[in-house]
Amino acid sequence: xxxxxxxxxxxxxxxxxxxxxxxxxxxxxxxxxxxxxxxxxxxxxxxxxxxxxxxxxxxxxxxxxxxxxxxxxxxxxxxxxxxxxxxxxxxxxxxxxxxxxxxxxxxxxxxxxxxxxx
Amino acid sequence: xxxxxxxxxxxxxxxxxxxxxxxxxxxxxxxxxxxxxxxxxxxxxxxxxxxxxxxxxxxxxxxxxxxxxxxxxxxxxxxxxxxxxxxxxxxxxxxxxxxxxxxxxxxxxxxxxxxxxxxxxxxxxxxxxxxxxxxxxxxxxxxxxxxxxxxxxxxxxxxxxxxxxxxxxxxxxxxxxxxxxxxxxxxxxxxxxxxxxxxxxxxxxxxxxxxxxxxxxxxxxxxxxxxxxxxxxxxxxxxxxxxxxxxxxxxxxxxxxxxxxxxxxxxxxxxxxxxxxxxxxxxxxxxxxxxxxxxxxxxxxxxxxxxxxxxxxxxxxxxxxxxxxxxxxxxxxxxxxxxxxxxxxxxxxxxxxxxxxxxxxxxxxxxxxxxxxxxxxxxxxxxxxxxxxxxxxxxxxxxxxxxxxxxxxxxxxxxxxxxxxxxxxxxxxxxxxxxxxxxxxxxxxxxxxxxxxxxxxxxxxxxxxxxxxxxxxxxxxxxxxxxxxxxxxxxxxxxxxxxxxxxxxxxxxxxxxxxxxxxxxxxxxxxxxxxxxxxxxxxxxxxxxxxxxxxxxxxxxxxxxxxxxxxxxxxxxxxxxxxxxxxxxxxxxxxxxxxxxxxxxxxxxxxxxxxxxxxxxxxxxxxxxxxxxxxxxxxxxxxxxxxxxxxxxxxxxxxxxxxxxxxxxxxxxxxxxxxxxxxxxxxxxxxxxxxxxxxxxxxxxxxxxxxxxxxxxxxxxxxxxxxxxxxxxxxxxxxxxxxxxxxxxxxxxxxxxxxxxxxxxxxxxxxxxxxxxxxxxxxxxxxxxxxxxxxxxxxxxxxx
Numbered sequence: 001x002x003x004x005x006x007x008x009x010x011x012x013x014x015x016x017x018x019x020x021x022x023x024x025x026x027x028x029x030x031x032x033x034x035x036x037x038x039x040x041x042x043x044x045x046x047x048x049x050x051x052x053x054x055x056x057x058x059x060x061x062x063x064x065x066x067x068x069x070x071x072x073x074x075x076x077x078x079x080x081x082x083x084x085x086x087x088x089x090x091x092x093x094x095x096x097x098x099x100x101x102x103x104x105x106x107x108x109x110x111x112x113x114x115x116x117x118x
Numbered sequence: 119x120x121x122x123x124x125x126x127x128x129x130x131x132x133x134x135x136x137x138x139x140x141x142x143x144x145x146x147x148x149x150x151x152x153x154x155x156x157x158x159x160x161x162x163x164x165x166x167x168x169x170x171x172x173x174x175x176x177x178x179x180x181x182x183x184x185x186x187x188x189x190x191x192x193x194x195x196x197x198x199x200x201x202x203x204x205x206x207x208x209x210x211x212x213x214x215x216x217x218x219x220x221x222x223x224x225x226x227x228x229x230x231x232x233x234x235x236x237x238x239x240x241x242x243x244x245x246x247x248x249x250x251x252x253x254x255x256x257x258x259x260x261x262x263x264x265x266x267x268x269x270x271x272x273x274x275x276x277x278x279x280x281x282x283x284x285x286x287x288x289x290x291x292x293x294x295x296x297x298x299x300x301x302x303x304x305x306x307x308x309x310x311x312x313x314x315x316x317x318x319x320x321x322x323x324x325x326x327x328x329x330x331x332x333x334x335x336x337x338x339x340x341x342x343x344x345x346x347x348x349x350x351x352x353x354x355x356x357x358x359x360x361x362x363x364x365x366x367x368x369x370x371x372x373x374x375x376x377x378x379x380x381x382x383x384x385x386x387x388x389x390x391x392x393x394x395x396x397x398x399x400x401x402x403x404x405x406x407x408x409x410x411x412x413x414x415x416x417x418x419x420x421x422x423x424x425x426x427x428x429x430x431x432x433x434x435x436x437x438x439x440x441x442x443x444x445x446x447x448x449x450x451x452x453x454x455x456x457x458x459x460x461x462x463x464x465x466x467x468x469x470x471x472x473x474x475x476x477x478x479x480x481x482x483x484x485x486x487x488x489x490x491x492x493x494x495x496x497x498x499x500x501x502x503x504x505x506x507x508x509x510x511x512x513x514x515x516x517x518x519x520x521x522x523x524x525x526x527x528x529x530x531x532x533x534x535x536x537x538x539x540x541x542x543x544x545x546x547x548x549x550x551x552x553x554x555x556x557x558x559x560x561x562x563x564x565x566x567x568x569x570x571x572x573x574x575x576x577x578x579x580x581x582x583x584x585x586x587x588x589x590x591x592x593x594x595x596x597x598x599x600x601x602x603x604x605x606x607x608x609x610x611x612x613x614x615x616x617x618x619x620x621x622x623x624x625x626x627x628x629x630x631x632x633x634x635x636x637x638x639x640x641x642x643x644x645x646x647x648x649x650x651x652x653x654x655x656x657x658x659x660x661x662x663x664x665x666x667x668x669x670x671x672x673x674x675x676x677x678x679x680x681x682x683x684x685x686x687x688x689x690x691x692x693x694x695x696x697x698x699x700x701x702x703x704x705x706x707x708x709x710x711x712x713x714x715x716x717x718x719x720x721x722x723x724x725x726x727x728x729x730x731x732x733x734x735x736x737x738x739x740x741x742x743x744x745x746x747x748x749x750x751x752x753x754x755x756x757x758x759x760x761x762x763x764x765x766x767x768x769x770x771x772x773x774x775x776x777x778x779x780x781x782x783x784x785x786x787x788x789x790x791x792x793x794x795x796x797x798x799x800x801x802x803x804x805x806x807x808x809x810x811x812x813x814x815x816x817x818x819x820x821x822x823x824x825x826x827x828x829x830x831x832x833x834x835x836x837x838x839x840x841x842x843x844x845x846x847x848x849x850x851x852x853x854x855x856x857x858x859x860x861x862x863x864x865x866x867x868x869x870x871x872x873x874x875x876x877x878x879x880x881x882x883x884x885x886x887x888x889x890x891x892x893x894x895x896x897x898x899x900x901x902x903x904x905x906x907x908x909x910x911x912x913x914x915x916x917x918x
Contacts, residue, residue: 035913
């Protein structure tokens, strides 16, 4: 488990629906991790180039865990049936399906995901 | 709410811009496209085929209605935009409606240029620009015998060809002394005219039109020199002018065209423009390739995907087929001002061949190739790259080229574009062909050959040369690095590349997620313990040492050497299964026990409490060695299959390989362990063990080949190790032993591994021994994870 929940809570209150989830370096380079934020599951990826992206955690095909997928060339490959989705906007490469993407930024080393207002 | 993006203009530039935008950001914009024509985007280049009747109007559409619907793009055809109001960001439509936008793309293209001729509105005078024009011309031509085409440029000649096909007597009228004066010089122009006259076309040169004759309908055309010609219809094809009215009214900066910067932005920050209506760095473009380049930059910019993408302007080269005469025009090949230019020409009048190169300061400024265009690709490549030309220009005109299209293709640099319209390089095409693509699939994937079609013959030659059966590219270990496995291993060793990212950095190959696991596998085999493990290069199974199931949970298979367990082990397994809620406990085909439905975060505790090493049932490695009870208990037993099976498994457990390896040992020829359908199998016979390799009983059933019969268990283990190591170093990624054995051949394997014909045996033995000695149980990571949250299903964040 990451040791950032305390910080996250404070940040989250200050930023309304912007939620600080982890220090960027706690996301291993080129991998994703699944975060559960108020019941919403979001896969957050850190590419080898250092860019952070956030998508809905479940593959629209059969619910595969996208956070466990291999990342590269701007896509994540679902570990179950190899459907590919673009990290940038969640659009499918081999499918018309799209997974929801969330705006992310890194502020003072903290990864902040912007959740919809609802 | 999504931003509203409106595209004004339903031509090729607008269509392509939309396609490039949705390819980058499918759901970023709510897109609406307005086209004044009643048709959706079509390939205007092919209109002459429609006029000639060799293509139907439907045959030239570039996108279907379904294509637009599937991408939720609204199409308004036959809707004219009357005015743009950049202040309020609205469009006024011809029917009085208003439409708002956040971002606007102007792609209004061009209008036919109609010279100042008296009575040009007389019935029977046409322009040639749209599908509707084709229909009108075709309909009117039915009652005509003679036609005049004003304008001897490319479009005029195309129109003339169409009219000839309608059975008319066609005369082309041109103010210059020869046709296609934009591309050709006087001599090549005269040659082209002769070729066309031989096909039935008539020309009148140096004629400026003054007046259309005829009251209710065309009966003739008068020229400024006082002469005249009788005709029943006239098609005006004197070029195009950018359609800039909307931009002018909107107050945008317009010179000859709508002025755009390198980002394809107009003088209004929310309005972009693309295509023939654009003026960029003082230049206008009227060919498809430049406007496609513009569309790419526009999409990069408007979506924000690549803010560094800039349009530097285009270098123009075209391949044309004018009435079945091949013509390539590169840059400006006319050489009208010889100045300090070097002009090299080759003319063969009888065959209608004309080749001319214009060079300035050693670089290609332009070229004309008429009648024989085999050396075009090399010249286009030299032109686009701006490379210094060889001193002997004859090599460029003929060189290897003329003799054999293959030699020419092979001589081309890898990054030279074959399809100029869609900017598809030779290397990209070679890669796809090697992967087994057909010509149609090439077109679907890269669009090569689907623009002007001029590169089709070259594509066919390429398919013949570089298609599937070519060993040179088929041998690649990963498709993006042009090295076979032995070459790649040598390179990796020579440069000391120990991680996947180091290989990708040093040898190219991009960041393709498909190639990373293959490289990780190879590096693991080359470097053993010194391999620099980057977990992101590996499939999830290899990151957490368990097998992912269809619900995102994992299966756990502890190692049970030779399939022989004990009551104490079984008790522990049972307890763990209950405690961690295994959804199923299953005896596997390899004589193991599988605990299914374990949550990721429970894996470390499950492993600890099992107190057994990993069974590697999740990876490409030595998996299992299945046994029968053999001489210990069986009354038929000939050899001690359990002892050998356990020894094999202890020695080779977990050794990674190009694909999984399943083994078996049978204690007699009854073969209860089914050793002859395993990757490697040993069967006891009188006086020793038969070693079989390359068997399978999966989706394909294959009896293994007998590699050798050996006298002792020690020899059996040595030979099996040798085979495993040879397989590891020589098999392709994901190539299981049956395919590998068939590819190499059992005789060859026998020669290398049994008879040591190539002197490799000792090396193989030492390598596999070192590998076996370096074995570590990956489940040890349960106690000390190697990276943050390695075994976390999810990380909870309290966001109340």
